[in-house]
Amino acid sequence: MAIVEPVPAADQPCFLASGDTALIVEFGDRVDQRLSGLVVALAHRLEQAAIPGVVEMVPTFRSLMVHYDPVKLPQAELKRRLAPLLEGLEATGGIGRRWRIPACYHESLGVDLIEVAERMKLSPTEVIERHSATTFHVYMMGFLPGLPYLGGLPPEFGLPRRENPRIRVPKGAVAVAMSMTVIYPLESPGGWHILARTPVPLWDMGADPPALLDAGDKVMFEPIPLSRYEAMLAEAAAGRLRLLPEESPGSRSGSKRA
Amino acid sequence: MTAALRVIAPGLMTTLQDLGRRGYQHLGVPVSGALDPVCLQAANLLAGNAPGMGALEIAYQGPTLAIEADSVRIAAAGGQAAIDIIGPDGGAGQRLAPFESARLTRGQTLRIGALSGSAILYLAVEGGFAVAPVMGSQSTLTRGGIGGFEGRALQAGDMLPLRQAAAPEREEVMLPALDLRPPARVRVVLGPQDDHFTQAGLATLLGSPYTISRASDRMGMRLEGPTLEHSAKGYNIVSDGIAPGSVQVPGNGLPIVLLADRQTTGGYPKVATVISADLPALGRMTPGAKIAFAAVDIETAEAAARALALEIADLPSRMAPAARKHSIDVDKLLGENLISGAVDARADPRSEP
Numbered sequence: 363m364a365i366v367e368p369v370p371a372a373d374q375p376c377f378l379a380s381g382d383t384a385l386i387v388e389f390g391d392r393v394d395q396r397l398s399g400l401v402v403a404l405a406h407r408l409e410q411a412a413i414p415g416v417v418e419m420v421p422t423f424r425s426l427m428v429h430y431d432p433v434k435l436p437q438a439e440l441k442r443r444l445a446p447l448l449e450g451l452e453a454t455g456g457i458g459r460r461w462r463i464p465a466c467y468h469e470s471l472g473v474d475l476i477e478v479a480e481r482m483k484l485s486p487t488e489v490i491e492r493h494s495a496t497t498f499h500v501y502m503m504g505f506l507p508g509l510p511y512l513g514g515l516p517p518e519f520g521l522p523r524r525e526n527p528r529i530r531v532p533k534g535a536v537a538v539a540m541s542m543t544v545i546y547p548l549e550s551p552g553g554w555h556i557l558a559r560t561p562v563p564l565w566d567m568g569a570d571p572p573a574l575l576d577a578g579d580k581v582m583f584e585p586i587p588l589s590r591y592e593a594m595l596a597e598a599a600a601g602r603l604r605l606l607p608e609e610s611p612g613s614r615s616g617s618k619r620a
Numbered sequence: 621m622t623a624a625l626r627v628i629a630p631g632l633m634t635t636l637q638d639l640g641r642r643g644y645q646h647l648g649v650p651v652s653g654a655l656d657p658v659c660l661q662a663a664n665l666l667a668g669n670a671p672g673m674g675a676l677e678i679a680y681q682g683p684t685l686a687i688e689a690d691s692v693r694i695a696a697a698g699g700q701a702a703i704d705i706i707g708p709d710g711g712a713g714q715r716l717a718p719f720e721s722a723r724l725t726r727g728q729t730l731r732i733g734a735l736s737g738s739a740i741l742y743l744a745v746e747g748g749f750a751v752a753p754v755m756g757s758q759s760t761l762t763r764g765g766i767g768g769f770e771g772r773a774l775q776a777g778d779m780l781p782l783r784q785a786a787a788p789e790r791e792e793v794m795l796p797a798l799d800l801r802p803p804a805r806v807r808v809v810l811g812p813q814d815d816h817f818t819q820a821g822l823a824t825l826l827g828s829p830y831t832i833s834r835a836s837d838r839m840g841m842r843l844e845g846p847t848l849e850h851s852a853k854g855y856n857i858v859s860d861g862i863a864p865g866s867v868q869v870p871g872n873g874l875p876i877v878l879l880a881d882r883q884t885t886g887g888y889p890k891v892a893t894v895i896s897a898d899l900p901a902l903g904r905m906t907p908g909a910k911i912a913f914a915a916v917d918i919e920t921a922e923a924a925a926r927a928l929a930l931e932i933a934d935l936p937s938r939m940a941p942a943a944r945k946h947s948i949d950v951d952k953l954l955g956e957n958l959i960s961g962a963v964d965a966r967a968d969p970r971s972e973p
Contacts, residue, residue: 381893384863427861
């Protein structure tokens with residue numbers, strides 16, 4: 363799964379039916395930031411268009427799934443309504459919010475850091491530097507409520523998943539595989555390599571929306587020492603840690619797309 | 621005193637469900653909701669509710685519930701089951717049929733037995749349950765602990781709070797039992813990734829009977845039978861969205877039909893999608909049952925969706941006053957053994973984190 367590939371000049375999106383209640387608008391079959399930018403841009407336009415019968419949209423790496431009610435909106439009509447929205451669509455980098463997420467790479471938390479460094483033939487410090495120097499792009503949310511798939515790592519992070527997935531990956535674990543990073547919002551089984559842990563809650567049922575991140579957002583990790591991690595974790599446990607985005611470039615609020 | 625139903629016995633897997641949690645799939649939150657939305661809506665209408673209100677979804681074996689309210693109106697819709705209203709003295713009481721409302725009073729106990737004819741039965745109460753919606757829905761996602769009653773299936777000792785402390789007296793109502801038989805062939809629209817399968821693989825899907833595995837749950841119905849041959853494109857795709865009824869086929873070639881608690885995205889090719897009109901019937905089917913598929917075009921699927929919507933909209937006009945005398949036609953009960961093992965089919969996380 364390569365992250366950066368040459369992109370054809372014009373990706374003609376295609377429609378794929380997923381039964382009578384979902385239509386996929388597919389821009390390609392790769393994990394690619396430009397394709398993802400097109401997906402997010404279309405989601406944004408479709409949200410603005412507020413077409414009656416469209417129930418919700420799910421952006422993924424390379425396609426947008428549009429869930430709809432076929433009684434109110436037959437597929438042919440949905441396609442007719444989508445066509446003008448696809449015209450002149452440009453991969454937008456400016457829609458999402460920017461985040462700096464504190465992460466502690468201490469080896470007591472980043473339990474796979476040393477093994478990953480060995481496999482990458484780097485020092486642990488170099489792994490931390492390269493990981494925290496990356497501006498990540500949120501391709502999509504999935505697998506668990508609030509879990510972001512973050513792309514943008516250099517290809518040397520293209521490790522396969524662990525051969526023996528863990529039964530329990532702790533909440534807040536920052537893990538890598540296949541040149542991507544995920545943050546586990548909840549304790550969960552998982553098979554990626556854990557480099558760090560963040561004290562910031564990625565999923566808060568009391569918030570609206572409950573997920574901190576959304577597809578199209580940009581993320582950087584800011585290394586913090588163990589003492590700071592523990593202090594912030596205590597703040598989070600007391601409900602006082604609420605991370606805000608760095609800037610809001612006239613963007614959507616991250617409110618639900620319904 | 622708070623009006624409530626006290627859970628004496630929870631049944632095998634009893635959860636609060638409505639029509640699902642919409643608008644949060646882009647954050648990774650599954651829709652959930654009733655496996656059989658037709659019967660959910662029928663139960664609510666009989667109880668005097670708006671059709672989409674949250675009700676108890678009962679799988680295979682019903683619960684026993686003590687009435688701890690001045691009065692409550694209930695209605696059950698779905699599979700056949702012995703539904704007994706037991707008096708405070710514990711003596712044999714009134715037997716209620718599914719698709720019929722009844723008013724119960726404090727001290728009475730409602731006991732629902734094993735189901736037949738469908739895997740699912742809904743129990744609605746007039747006014748609904750006083751459970752705060754989570755992300756706009758009362759539906760329970762047990763995997764994740766979201767929504768419903770404390771995010772889980774009912775347990776003995778639970779007190780299910782009711783919105784209404786009492787039910788007004790009025791004539792009870794019934795519905796002619798709905799036709800809950802599974803279709804001879806479950807209809808699918810091919811795609812979105814039918815090109816990941818050979819012609820032989822597609823012929824296998826459409827030409828072979830499958831058996832519903834015991835490793836099925838609200839997330840997905842796992843099928844046993846001949847394996848589908850993937851084409852040279854293989855069995856991994858870059859993850860994309862998952863629709864209700866998506867038929868995904870992982871590397872072992874055995875199809876999984878994704879149901880109410882399905883994950884929002886996934887990395888296996890989806891050979892076909894069950895049409896929305898046939899999904900309630902799928903939700904009623906039990907492990908061990910046979911299933912066969914037939915491909916239809918999107919226009920056929922949409923016509924079926926409109927027909928089902930009309931049928932549901934027509935339910936109120938089919939309601940009639942209930943007969944005074946309650947009896948049950950034992951011959952109507954199917955002899956199937958519906959008690960299957962409780963299943964835990966956690967999605968194979970292969971390419972997932």
